[in-house]
Amino acid sequence: MDTDAQKSSKDNRGxxxxxxxxxxxxxxxxxxxxxxxxxxxxxEYNGQAVIFDLTKTDGTQIRINAYNPFIIIDGVGYKAKYxxxxxxxxxxxxxxxxxxx
Numbered sequence: 880m881d882t883d884a885q886k887s888s889k890d891n892r893g894x895x896x897x898x899x900x901x902x903x904x905x906x907x908x909x910x911x912x913x914x915x916x917x918x919x920x921x922x923e924y925n926g927q928a929v930i931f932d933l934t935k936t937d938g939t940q941i942r943i944n945a946y947n948p949f950i951i952i953d954g955v956g957y958k959a960k961y962x963x964x965x966x967x968x969x970x971x972x973x974x975x976x977x978x979x980x
Contacts, residue, residue, distance in 0.1 A: 922956075
């Protein structure tokens, strides 16, 4: 029978595996984002935004804000292709526990 510490350790390993999977999914979606032009009119819209804070392997950080049909990268807004932005929003809702997958 597992002790509480062993159960906790197993739970943590499972959570880490899920996060790694979601991280790969995030990167895959980001590779599919198509940016059309810089556009700051997103400030005139109302709706849900999903924010991802990323740390690259060299330690630099990037903030990606998916606000369909816009993507805001480090505070600069761009008009973007709808489908990848929608996938980013959906992933954000999954990670936030808003929807189950």
